[in-house]
Amino acid sequence: MASIKFNFSKLQKIYVDAWERKDPTIAFEIRIGAGCFVFMMFLSKEDTDKNDRLFIYFRNIETLHQIKLYGYHLGGNFEAYISAKEEDLIRKELRLQGRGNPFNFNEFLNELNESIPQFLSPTTKGETLRNTWEYIKDDMRNIIDEADRTILIGLKKLPEKSRPKDKTLRKLYLYINGCDNDISDFIESIKERNITLAWTNDPTRTAKTFAQLLTDFSNMQ
Structure with missing residues (x-):
């Protein structure tokens, strides 16, 4: 089939909220x-x-697929070109292969778009990442910074001209035990103070707990 141009417009609200x-x-x-x-987007x-x-x-x-989105996303344009490859993956995921049941692909894309949540809680985000990661x-190593370093050892104040990397901070959802709502608020707080996280791959080091991290942050203020 020829590629279908489709707008995942319902992503707008949670996209804007993620930046805010x-x-x-x-x-x-x-x-x-x-x-x-x-669905996953790793903005930075x-x-x-x-x-x-x-x-x-x-x-x-058990297949990961990447789609390029076009348009001004803050304005609600998330246009994708859906090819026969995407349709085949969707049919397989729905277990429609080899069946004679009618399937309207355009209607399905609309249903998929309408099913996008308009509010994304930190808990939903954290649980989804941990259940999928x-x-x-192995295919997403460039999405997080220093992917081999998964032991959290503390906080680090950055120089004035540097800024915390989202690729470093989002590792908190994956490798720390804590309430996802608290993690989300904590990430926002340390970014405002220009503080980042320090990670290591040294197995002799003891990972910080989230409670210890909060204490360290309080002592830095």
Whole structure:
């Protein structure tokens, strides 16, 4: 089939909210029929080319796929060119292969778009990432900074001209035990103070707990 131009316009609200909260990570799942579609966007001011990438993980067929989005996203334009490859992945995820049941692909895309949540809680985001990361981490190593460093060892005040990297901060959702709402608020707070996180891959080091991290942050103020 020829490519279909489709606008995932319902992403706008949570996209804008992610930037406003200074926690630009989007992750949620949509269940339609037999299919489970995990939507993810990893936004970043330091890697602006990644702000146009929509990652979809198809749970049933355990496949990660990336779609390029075009248009002014803050204005509600998330236009994608959907090809036969995407349609085939969707059919497989819905387990429609080999069946004679009628399937209107355009109607399905509209249903998928309408199913995008208009509010994304930190809990939903955190749980979605943790439930999915083990299956996609090898393909997503450029989404987080220093992917091999997963032991959190503390906070680091940055020089005036430097800024915390979203690629470093979003690792909190993956490797720390804490309330996701608190993590989201904490990320916003340390960014305002120009503080980042220090990670290591040294197995002899003891990882900080979230409670210790909060105490350290309080002592830095």
